[in-house]
Amino acid sequence: MAFPGDHLPVSVRVRFAPSPTGHLHVGGARTALFNYLHARRQGGVFVLRIEDTDAARSTDESLAAIFESLEWLGLSWDEGPKVGGAHGPYLQSKRRDRYALHGRSLETAGRAYPCFCSAEDLEERRRAQTARGEPPRYDGRCRSLDPAERQRQMEAGLPRALRFALPESGESVWDDVVRGRVAFRNELLDDFVLLRSDGLPTYNFACVVDDHEMEITDVVRGDDHISNTPRQLLLYEALGWTPPRFAHVPMILGQDGTRLSKRHGATSVAAYRERGFLPEAMVNFLALLGWSYDGQRELFSLAELEQLFRLERVGSNPAIFNVEKLEWLNGQHLRALPEAERVRRVAEFLRARGETGFEMRSPEWQQALVRAIGDRLKTLTDARTYGAFALEETLEVDEAAWAELRERPEVGPRLRALAARVAADREFTLETLERDLRGLAAELGIKAGELIGAARVALTGRKVSPGIFEVLWLLGRDRSVRRLEDAAARWEASPRAGV
């Protein structure tokens, strides 16, 4: 029921607020995804806000990297850097006046006070508290400063921070969308800093001011922020603002169950991109980390997720990032791609890695290679692995594969015979090549598989490859003949244990 003066039922407004202190990691990407999906599903607005109040750690490179990763994933923002919006600026470093303004009003209202304690002092007092077995928290020294003394310190021009004067009793409670009721006793909190002595806001203050001014209705963030929520709730109360709804999504852990970090290997979405993962798979995988549709269906496109995602279906237990599932999903999405698109992605991927062997070939050849690799393609990197025999001029021979071949009898002559057939094949199609080889095997009285095995090592240098007729076709007549003969010569020159 609406009353005069009430806000009209506002549509959902969510935000993703990374700090530009490094690449976008998968945990952040997942938070961004959930925010994005929630906004899309509810017909709301997705805001991107940059929390760069830590001047020492924030960099432009990080900022650019975050934009790039979000764009790659397809998570477009409706308001924020690059696109603008009515609630800007969207960089906290450009909003100092806002924080100062609200800081002053809190101070005037007696809800905040200047603190002249130095960092060293604070550190020492904390140490003493810990030594005494007490919880380390601000002792309130400057809160109880008498007005004359406070005035004197101000006039002396001592660096001052602004601290929030917390209520000593009561509870901060909220109904979390993913966890239900969460409560903290206020007395356990301490008078935290709102504005640093350099005038920049700390996280909790900036966050509350911005969420309010940007009219954020739903705060969806990692559950490492749960214990910040009571502090923020208290700020909303002190400022006379209505707090948003909170949804604390579980964190993503490394294989060992601890918070995902560099020691768990690749953690940035950029790294997965470089490894040949598709944004489609990444999005699908991230969505499944914490959210489920019905426990059965697992394959989703971003567009489908925008329709099906519900914050209420997000679970509350932390998830371990397991790459095997990502790889499987990547294979699924790769196969779902129309062939032409798959070829395009392979070309793009190889080009980004500075490999030109693929894109120099004809479209028909490119398509044939990708088709020959077929379902072996789980990541785009596999295109290079399985296509190396045709992409690279010099053949790298796997030692184990060769060792096996070397010990087998009759290989040399057989490879030479096959070379002759291939050389004589005027049509050179998959059909004629198959006829050549199977015909020869029959004449030699051996199984086709045996001849194929030897040819595979000779032509690709490996024990594993795409189908042998495709291999021959991709290599072309000249290269095929040459490799077969080279292998035969090498076999003939090799001493054999049993001979």
Added chain:
RNA sequence: GGCGCUAUCGUCUAGGGGUCUAGGACAGGUGGUUCUCAGCCAUCAGACCGGGGUUCGAAUCCCCGUAGCGCUACCA
């Protein structure tokens, strides 16, 4: 240490008191198909952290314990 969050197969999860002899997926085993591998098909193995309650009945509700993680900064 204090506070908080979490707890179902190795992993991601379904499950909201009886239909659960707990379902699906990845990974793993076995068999089949094929020129290898991948894929595909079939099949097997694999879990409700422990202890108390509540209830006719608990994976599901409550309490305690345990474990993991997070926060405990003039980081975010």
